[in-house]
Amino acid sequence: MSPKLTYRQSGVDTIEAQSFVHNISSHVKRTQKNRQLCNAFGLFAAAYDLSAYQHPVIVTGTDGVGTKTELLYEQDMLETAGKDLVAMNVNDILTTGGDPLLFLDYLGISNLKKETPRITRLIAGMCDYLESCNCILAGGETAEMPDVVPDDLVELAGFCIGCAERDQMIDPSRVAVGDVLVGYASDGFHANGWSLVRRILREHAGLLTQEELRAALAPTRLYNDVVNQMRAKGVAPKAYAHITGGGLPENLERFLGDKGAELQVPFWQNEPVQKVLQYVDEQDRFHTFNMGIGWVAIVHPDQVETAMSVGPESHVLGCIRPGAGIRVSVAS
Amino acid sequence: MSPKLTYRQSGVDTIEAQSFVHNISSHVKRTQKNRQLCNAFGLFAAAYDLSAYQHPVIVTGTDGVGTKTELLYEQDMLETAGKDLVAMNVNDILTTGGDPLLFLDYLGISNLKKETPRITRLIAGMCDYLESCNCILAGGETAEMPDVVPDDLVELAGFCIGCAERDQMIDPSRVAVGDVLVGYASDGFHANGWSLVRRILREHAGLLTQEELRAALAPTRLYNDVVNQMRAKGVAPKAYAHITGGGLPENLERFLGDKGAELQVPFWQNEPVQKVLQYVDEQDRFHTFNMGIGWVAIVHPDQVETAMSVGPESHVLGCIRPGAGIRVSVAS
Numbered sequence: 245m246s247p248k249l250t251y252r253q254s255g256v257d258t259i260e261a262q263s264f265v266h267n268i269s270s271h272v273k274r275t276q277k278n279r280q281l282c283n284a285f286g287l288f289a290a291a292y293d294l295s296a297y298q299h300p301v302i303v304t305g306t307d308g309v310g311t312k313t314e315l316l317y318e319q320d321m322l323e324t325a326g327k328d329l330v331a332m333n334v335n336d337i338l339t340t341g342g343d344p345l346l347f348l349d350y351l352g353i354s355n356l357k358k359e360t361p362r363i364t365r366l367i368a369g370m371c372d373y374l375e376s377c378n379c380i381l382a383g384g385e386t387a388e389m390p391d392v393v394p395d396d397l398v399e400l401a402g403f404c405i406g407c408a409e410r411d412q413m414i415d416p417s418r419v420a421v422g423d424v425l426v427g428y429a430s431d432g433f434h435a436n437g438w439s440l441v442r443r444i445l446r447e448h449a450g451l452l453t454q455e456e457l458r459a460a461l462a463p464t465r466l467y468n469d470v471v472n473q474m475r476a477k478g479v480a481p482k483a484y485a486h487i488t489g490g491g492l493p494e495n496l497e498r499f500l501g502d503k504g505a506e507l508q509v510p511f512w513q514n515e516p517v518q519k520v521l522q523y524v525d526e527q528d529r530f531h532t533f534n535m536g537i538g539w540v541a542i543v544h545p546d547q548v549e550t551a552m553s554v555g556p557e558s559h560v561l562g563c564i565r566p567g568a569g570i571r572v573s574v575a576s
Numbered sequence: 577m578s579p580k581l582t583y584r585q586s587g588v589d590t591i592e593a594q595s596f597v598h599n600i601s602s603h604v605k606r607t608q609k610n611r612q613l614c615n616a617f618g619l620f621a622a623a624y625d626l627s628a629y630q631h632p633v634i635v636t637g638t639d640g641v642g643t644k645t646e647l648l649y650e651q652d653m654l655e656t657a658g659k660d661l662v663a664m665n666v667n668d669i670l671t672t673g674g675d676p677l678l679f680l681d682y683l684g685i686s687n688l689k690k691e692t693p694r695i696t697r698l699i700a701g702m703c704d705y706l707e708s709c710n711c712i713l714a715g716g717e718t719a720e721m722p723d724v725v726p727d728d729l730v731e732l733a734g735f736c737i738g739c740a741e742r743d744q745m746i747d748p749s750r751v752a753v754g755d756v757l758v759g760y761a762s763d764g765f766h767a768n769g770w771s772l773v774r775r776i777l778r779e780h781a782g783l784l785t786q787e788e789l790r791a792a793l794a795p796t797r798l799y800n801d802v803v804n805q806m807r808a809k810g811v812a813p814k815a816y817a818h819i820t821g822g823g824l825p826e827n828l829e830r831f832l833g834d835k836g837a838e839l840q841v842p843f844w845q846n847e848p849v850q851k852v853l854q855y856v857d858e859q860d861r862f863h864t865f866n867m868g869i870g871w872v873a874i875v876h877p878d879q880v881e882t883a884m885s886v887g888p889e890s891h892v893l894g895c896i897r898p899g900a901g902i903r904v905s906v907a908s
Contacts, residue, residue, distance in 0.1 A: 248857045251864040254772035258822060258863070282633060287748070287831060288671040288818055295631040295742060301614060302634060304714060305621040306680045306735060311721045339620040348638040350682065350733035382636060385733070389643045390771055394726060401682035401717070401733040403638060410627060416619070439722055440586035486620055490590060499619060525580045531590070532583040 255390035260356045264386065267364055271371040275381045279345065290382035292346055299410035303342040306403045307332040312438040313400055319458055322362050326369025327463035328435045333404035334377055338471045339484040341414035342406030346382035347374055352399035356388045363398060377468040416483035416499035423482055423564045424548045425505060429557035430538030432517060434464040436489040437532040444523045456516035467539040470555040477550050483542040487534040493570040494531065504569040507562040511574055512536035530572045587722035592688050596718065599696055603703040607713045611677065622714035624678055631742035635674040638735045639664040644770040645732055651790055654694050657732065658701025659795035660767045665736035666709055670803045671816040673746035674738030678714035679706055684731035688720045695730060709800040748815035748831035755814055755896045756880045757837060761889035762870030764849060766796040768821040769864040776855045788848035799871040802887040811882050815874040819866040825902040826863065836901040839894040843906055844868035862904045
């Protein structure tokens with residue numbers, strides 16, 4: 245019989261795993277300045293007390309960073325990957341009117357020891373964004389899976405839980421004809437459409453300089469500043485939309501039912517993005533990319549002016565009209 | 577200039593994605609017989625109303641299926657992968673005394689069209705388990721990531737949210753010297769230690785027949801039946817432990833502080849498992865595998881008899897004593 249094996253010899257190091265949990269604890273603490281869990285980090289599940297809410301409704305969603313991850317690892321932009329993961333999830337929660345309370349991450353890697361410095365930076369990036377929106381890093385799983393996850397890659401999934409008072413939830417069924425769509429600028433492609441971007445970059449070597457590529461990889465913007473200011477200024481949006489895969493049409497049509505709009509977006513002032521877009525089908529680009537608008541608020545006409553004053557770079561995109569369908573063009 | 581590209585040409589098919597969401601909707605519905613979301617599936621986030629709880633505390637965690645996934649795909653046991661994903665997460669929630677309410681899945685695949693039949697079966701398996709514990713499939717993300725996810729593999733992450741009344745939460749700090757550890761049988765290795773199992777199977781070709789391998793891959797048992805019967809019979813456990821990676825020692829030590837126990841587990845009557853264990857280090861096996869015990873309840877001595885009557889195959893493993901550390905041996 246051959247010598248008996250330990251778990252470590254098969255490529256999984258549980259001692260290393262404990263040391264990793266210790267390493268990230270200072271980052272985790274940063275996310276609990278204003279909100280706290282009601283049991284210790286490290287039990288089987290994290291607990292959060294909602295008894296301060298009168299009629300709590302929890303809201304939840306999951307998302308990843310898609311194939312953008314591959315370029316982020318090639319460019320060693322791990323902090324950005326962490327920010328993207330948080331923003332993709334927290335922005336979805338913000339569309340409901342709920343407060344993002346808890347975030348969890350699932351990281352799949354091939355070798356923990358080798359990847360520890362990189363995933364520690366990834367978690368630092370996550371915690372930068374989580375700290376800025378008062379959302380607790382409530383738990384996570386870092387799964388060491390030799391052979392299942394390719395070397396030099398991290399598989400990323402994020403989950404977020406928020407909570408709202410029942411009567412303060414945003415209800416998109418209240419959107420009416422005549423309401424106005426106000427758009428807020430994105431910081432680049434965010435985390436959608438990268439399979440197409442990567443193909444174009446492969447087919448047109450040298451299209452972007454290193455500096456331009458890194459600019460195009462800017463993290464997904466977190467729109468909590470817009471939402472908080474809207475609340476502070478008394479704007480009651482009928483709906484929010486987070487513009488991700490599917491672009492403006494699909495992310496608005498999902499809740500507009502038999503209503504629609506003709507939208508005009510301003511020319512997307514972003515040189516690396518424009519260099520890529522020249523190779524993208526003229527119609528398909530609106531269904532793949534955010535086209536410079538990462539967040540949309542739909543408000544009553546009386547509230548447009550205040551909504552415009554919130555957050556940098558806001559634009560009136562159009563008005564709700566009867567008839568399903570969103571059509572988008574670039575303002576000339 | 578070369579012809580302009582569409583998103584579909586880069587390997588991502590959003591029409592296929594909509595058709596997939598339609599395909600799984602009958603499975604999703606099965607998980608909402610006794611509990612319902614309070615908005616439609618398909619918005620940016622799923623919402624669940626907690627106002628029936630007096631002092632709600634939400635509990636949450638995330639987990640995957642580890643490298644067991646690779647063997648499950650090789651054996652075309654997709655339904656089992658779905659059940660494993662649910663059980664790994666729901667069991668963690670059950671340790672708190674909370675009801676599992678919402679589950680979300682994140683699936684990373686290389687090609688949606690090719691993988692649709694397999695991930696539909698995976699989701700059917702998830703929904704079998706979710707239906708049996710009244711937990712809603714509240715959302716999910718199926719990310720098509722050509723080049724990032726290897727062909728013929730699905731990257732899996734699950735996420736569960738539960739809720740408990742604050743004063744009914746299980747508080748492991750109440751565990752006292754003299755309390756009794758009652759163990760409940762596992763259905764095999766569950767979803768931990770597979771990197772080691774796979775290495776042994778590679779080094780000893782033919783060790784298991786096809787039939788034995790499939791038996792060893794049985795899905796992680798869902799312990800909601802044990803928890804529900806304990807509640808029905810008035811047993812108030814001081815703690816529950818879900819025995820996953822790290823085995824009995826690490827999953828009990830995490831909450832026992834300066835207390836510990838000497839445990840004896842019965843001989844693990846499972847032929848394929850024993851064939852594998854002969855090649856595993858005598859001590860390391862207790863820290864890698866569940867050793868036949870997938871769930872532990874710690875109860876007051878007065879409640880041992882009732883706790884034993886709950887669920888099939890229960891065993892008294894030992895008693896809590898002063899002094900940190902869990903030592904485990906097999907009863908002779």
